[in-house]
Amino acid sequence: MITLNDVRAAADRIAPYIRHTPTIAVEAVSQPITDARLSLKLESLQVTGSFKARGATNKLLSMPKEALSRGIVTASGGNHGLAVARASKLAGVLATVYVTESATAEKREKLKRWGANVEVVGQIWNETNVAALDFAEQTGAAYFHPFADPDVVAGQGTAGIELLEAVPDVDVVLVAIGGGGLISGMAVALKALKPSIRIVGIxxxxxxxxxxxxDAGRLVHLDRVTSRVATMSCAETDQKVYETVRDNVDEIVVVSDEAMLEAARWLWFEMGIAADLSGAAAVAALRGKAIDIPSNQSVAAMVCGAGKDAL
Structure with a gap:
């Protein structure tokens, strides 16, 4: 799908338009969640509040201006939509963002404040995406896929390069998964730069x-999606995303919505970090002992999105 060179090119392309977010060590906490050395990559401090700004900006800058003349459209659980709305501001065109019914009121309001036209359609992203694709076909608006576009995936991968520069001795990286764009981009970059690294999806x-x-060894469509976390709810990913994850990600664990909420509360209480539930997923996996990490190793958790879920 992409290579390290694609990620490096994306990093150069988007550098003037995104933030180089901090990676901080977790120290002096009252309720430790791992015996390993823990760092947090704070993409919650990224433009629009999540890593999604990386991919949307790279997509925008990779397109000819004339392709954007009729605006941009996407389907989102919230965070990608915000990134697209911001990208449309850079391009000087209108963004139409289709969101799921489960997208939080906070995300919807932020979308409107970014100037996007917001349409609420469907209970899960895959249903919402049908409406966005129909809109693109009818209007000629440029469609920005949240996770199956190589330019988007390469943009997300730039977070992996930054993380490894900040913590070169990192042994394990924990990444939340919605459709799989973030973990695909980061895994390609991280495995190319440090093949021994262990990448765990949540x-x-x-x-x-x-x-x-x-588990099935093939692309699967889920019969039911019951998570209330809109930014992580997806009934079916993309074939190339699946293949990239299959070839580069070491394991995937699952956590409950409640565990993510409790992890978001931990992040706020211990670290003063306002994370949405997807942003707290990696911490939830550590708190719930879903991953075995030796105490002598260094682990980095992506705090991939900001929100008021724990406040």
Whole structure:
């Protein structure tokens, strides 16, 4: 799908438009969640509040201007939509963002404040995406896929390069999964730069999309999606995303929605970090002992999105 060179090119392309987010050590906490050395990569401080700004901006800058003349459209659980709305501001065109019914009121309001036209359609992303694709076909608007577009995936991968620069001795990286774009991009970059690194994905119990694919050895469509975490709810990923994850990700674990909420509360209490539930997924996996990490290793958890879920 992409290579390390694609990620490096994306990093150069988007550098003037995104933030180089901090990676901080977790120290002096009252309730430790692992005996390993823990760092947090704070993509919650990224433009629009999540890593999604990386991929949407790279997609935008990779397109000819004339292709954007009729605006941009996408389907999102919230975070990708915000990134697309911001990208449309850079391009000077209108963004139409189709969101799921489960997208939080906070995300919808932020979308409107970014100037997007917001349409609420469908209970899960796959249903919402049908409406977005129809809109693109009818209007000629440029469609920005949240996870199956190589330019988007390469943009997300730039977070992996930054993380490894900040913590070169990292042994394990924990990444939340919705459709799989973030973990695909990061895994390609990280495995190319440090083949020994262990990459673990985290999915909701109610939407184990890529775990189901890995377990079956093929692309799988989930019969039911019950997670209330809109940014991580997806009934079916993309074939190339699945293959990238299959070839580069070491394992996938699942956590409950409640565990993510409790992890978001831990992040706020211990670290003063306002994370949405997807942003707390990696911490939830550590708190719930879903992953075995030796005490002498270094682990980095992606805090991939901001939100008021724990406040």
């Amino acid at each position: 999915e909701p119990e109610g939407s184990p999309t890529l775990k189901a694919c890995l």
